[in-house]
Amino acid sequence: MQEKNIRQSNQARTEATRKALIQASRMLFAEKGYADTGTPEIVKAAAVTRGALYHHFRDKADLFAAVVRAEAEAVANEIEESAVDAPTAAAALAAGGAAYFAAMAAPGRIRLLLFDGPAVLGHAAIRKIDAATGGGALRDGLIAALPKTTDPASVDALADMLSAAFDRAAIAIAAGAAPAAYRESLCLLVDALVGDPKKNPR
Amino acid sequence: MQEKNIRQSNQARTEATRKALIQASRMLFAEKGYADTGTPEIVKAAAVTRGALYHHFRDKADLFAAVVRAEAEAVANEIEESAVDAPTAAAALAAGGAAYFAAMAAPGRIRLLLFDGPAVLGHAAIRKIDAATGGGALRDGLIAALPKTTDPASVDALADMLSAAFDRAAIAIAAGAAPAAYRESLCLLVDALVGDPKKNPR
DNA sequence: GAAAAAACATACAATCTGCATGTAAATACA
DNA sequence: TGTATTTACATGCAGATTGTATGTTTTTTC
Numbered sequence: 001m002q003e004k005n006i007r008q009s010n011q012a013r014t015e016a017t018r019k020a021l022i023q024a025s026r027m028l029f030a031e032k033g034y035a036d037t038g039t040p041e042i043v044k045a046a047a048v049t050r051g052a053l054y055h056h057f058r059d060k061a062d063l064f065a066a067v068v069r070a071e072a073e074a075v076a077n078e079i080e081e082s083a084v085d086a087p088t089a090a091a092a093l094a095a096g097g098a099a100y101f102a103a104m105a106a107p108g109r110i111r112l113l114l115f116d117g118p119a120v121l122g123h124a125a126i127r128k129i130d131a132a133t134g135g136g137a138l139r140d141g142l143i144a145a146l147p148k149t150t151d152p153a154s155v156d157a158l159a160d161m162l163s164a165a166f167d168r169a170a171i172a173i174a175a176g177a178a179p180a181a182y183r184e185s186l187c188l189l190v191d192a193l194v195g196d197p198k199k200n201p202r
Numbered sequence: 203m204q205e206k207n208i209r210q211s212n213q214a215r216t217e218a219t220r221k222a223l224i225q226a227s228r229m230l231f232a233e234k235g236y237a238d239t240g241t242p243e244i245v246k247a248a249a250v251t252r253g254a255l256y257h258h259f260r261d262k263a264d265l266f267a268a269v270v271r272a273e274a275e276a277v278a279n280e281i282e283e284s285a286v287d288a289p290t291a292a293a294a295l296a297a298g299g300a301a302y303f304a305a306m307a308a309p310g311r312i313r314l315l316l317f318d319g320p321a322v323l324g325h326a327a328i329r330k331i332d333a334a335t336g337g338g339a340l341r342d343g344l345i346a347a348l349p350k351t352t353d354p355a356s357v358d359a360l361a362d363m364l365s366a367a368f369d370r371a372a373i374a375i376a377a378g379a380a381p382a383a384y385r386e387s388l389c390l391l392v393d394a395l396v397g398d399p400k401k402n403p404r
Numbered sequence: 405g406a407a408a409a410a411a412c413a414t415a416c417a418a419t420c421t422g423c424a425t426g427t428a429a430a431t432a433c434a
Numbered sequence: 435t436g437t438a439t440t441t442a443c444a445t446g447c448a449g450a451t452t453g454t455a456t457g458t459t460t461t462t463t464c
Contacts, residue, residue, distance in 0.1 A: 010410060010461055017411085035237065035322075038451060051413045054453070119321030120237075123373055154390075157374070157383040161391070164370030165363035171325055172362055181359040188356075189363070192394030212430060212441060219442080240420060253444045256422070 018056050018066075020046040026067045030108020034064055034116040061120055068117045069129055071109060076134025078103040083137070089144035090194055096141055097166065097186065101179075104170040114167055130163075138163050145194045158193065165189065220258050220268075222248040228269045232310020236266055236318040263322055270319045271331055273311060278336025280305040285339070291346035292396055298343055299368065299388065303381075306372040316369055332365075340365050347396045360395065367391065 008016075024046035028037040039060055043050050057063040082099030086092035104110055118126045139159035146155060169182040210218075226248035230239040241262055245252050259265040284301030288294035306312055320328045341361035348357060371384040 007461090013411065013460090033321075039453095040451075049413055050452095052411075055411060055413095059453070060451095115321045115325070119235075119317045123317070123377060127377075151383070151386075153380060153383045154387045157371070157379070157387040158390070160374055161367035161370050161384070161387060164366045168363050168366030169359070172359070175325060175329075177359070178355060181353070181355045182363070184353075185356045185359040185363060188360070188395070189391065193390070210430085215430090215442065241422095242420075251444055252421090254442075257442060257444095261422070262420095 014056065017046075017048060017052050020048055021053055021056065021063060022066050022070060025063055026071070026108075026112075029064060029067055029116065030112055033111060034060075034120050064116070065121055065125065065129075068112055068121065068126075069133070071112050072129050072133040075100070075103040075109065075113070076137065079134050079137055083141075089141065093138075093141040093145050093190060093194070094187075096137055097190075100166055101170060101173065101183075105174070110171055110174050114171060138166070142193075162189070162193075216258065219248075219250060219254050222250055223255055223258065223265060224268050224272060227265055228273070228310075228314075231266060231269055231318065232314055235313060236262075236322050266318070267323055267327065267331075270314055270323065270328075271335075273314050274331050274335040277302070277305040277311065277315070278339065281336050281339055285343075291343065295340075295343040295347050295392060295396070296389075298339055299392075302368055303372060303375065303385075307376070312373055312376050316373060340368070344395075364391070364395075 021042065025037070025042045028042060028045060039050055039053060042063075043053055053063065057066065079096050079099045082102075083092045083096045086095050104113075113126075117129075121129075139156065142159045142162065143155055146158075150158075165186065169186055172182055173179045223244065227239070227244045230244060230247060241252055241255055244265070245255055255265065259268065281298050281301045284304075285294045285298045288297050306315075315328075319331075323331075341358065344361045344364065345357055348360075352360075367388065371388055374384055375381045
């Protein structure tokens with residue numbers, strides 16, 4: 001353990017290099033966007049050479065994909081933590097929504113996950129990342145909250161579109177829109193779907 | 203008619219060059235995406251030099267903005283045409299929605315308007331273009347269809363998020379999802395908001 | 405302890421973008 | 435009508451970027 005800096009296992013070297021690259025590029029991608037961030041700038045910020053970058057990642061887009069995956073995981077974790085102890089399915093849905101807004105308020109996340117991500121990686125890739133991380137949460141919440149008679153195929157469509165509405169709300173709020181208007185409208189939407197017993201008894 | 207090619211007014215020259223550039227780049231941007239389309243390729247397809255491009259447009263993004271604007275206008279026109287003779291506000295909303303899906307099925311539109319557009323031009327620019335062209339349609343439709351008691355600030359938020367849901371549905375359908383599931387779920391959403399008298403009397 | 409593999413480092417070729425400078429056509433104007 | 439000026443376009447260049455090919459240094463394997 002004494003020659004930690006001089007002698008390092010390959011696994012440790014790889015881990016450290018990848019981490020440095022992902023962290024440094026995450027900041028740059030978030031601040032200036034994917035297109036305006038060059039690999040020379042990235043490796044400089046990560047204190048690494050371009051050779052290391054292209055050794056660990058296929059190309060610039062591959063590094064970006066790693067950044068987006070990490071960011072999606074972080075958002076998913078924050079959401080899951082918030083909804084662990086919700087009494088009802090509807091409550092979990094509400095808590096998850098609030099957590100989603102809080103998570104997306106982190107600087108750069110909207111650009112990474114909602115603008116550059118889909119454009120650079122494509123819809124299919126983003127969808128896959130989202131499904132593997134947090135995207136399932138909303139869908140599961142809906143399944144639990146929705147009346148069981150609902151057509152299963154429609155649940156996926158609903159979850160997808162509702163997630164789009166959440167995304168758009170986060171974008172608008174970040175752009176300076178009144179959060180209250182979006183939050184309330186979103187509640188209106190969810191209640192209309194899930195069927196808030198207080199308003200629309202079935 | 204023989205010297206038309208030799209002697210042309212400046213206005214005509216400008217119009218022809220801009221049109222050639224916009225049409226040629228529209229096809230390339232739609233097929234390969236903004237990032238993978240170079241200006242040398244564009245001017246070659248337009249039978250024009252790079253000098254002409256940079257004379258008429260500030261940079262590549264400026265040309266792309268012109269393409270996106272034209273595309274948004276085309277979509278808006280198709281929607282407006284479809285909804286001219288709708289009997290009720292709800293019917294107009296439904297007709298407009300169907301027309302939107304039909305319009306977005308045109309090849310490349312989803313990439314131009316929903317992926318590259320927001321990433322390259324930014325959310326504010328896209329929002330401005332959308333508001334100036336077709337985006338107002340959905341908002342107006344909602345205002346007409348929504349109960350008048352609805353908070354005016356919420357109408358904008360609702361229209362925004364509903365438009366996001368439409369966008370996401372168009373993306374999913376283009377990616378191979380079952381159109382019926384999205385259309386039905388969308389109807390469910392709209393009905394829940396507008397308050398379909400058949401299902402949810404108020 | 406030598407061979408093989410992994411992890412980097414460096415140099416290079418191919419592009420691309422935006423600009424600066426040069427030319428020809430059209431318009432303004434006297 | 436002929437010249438000056440502006441507009442529209444053409445060409446060449448400088449700077450920068452990306453991905454790769456090739457070389458070097460650690461680890462690991464045997």
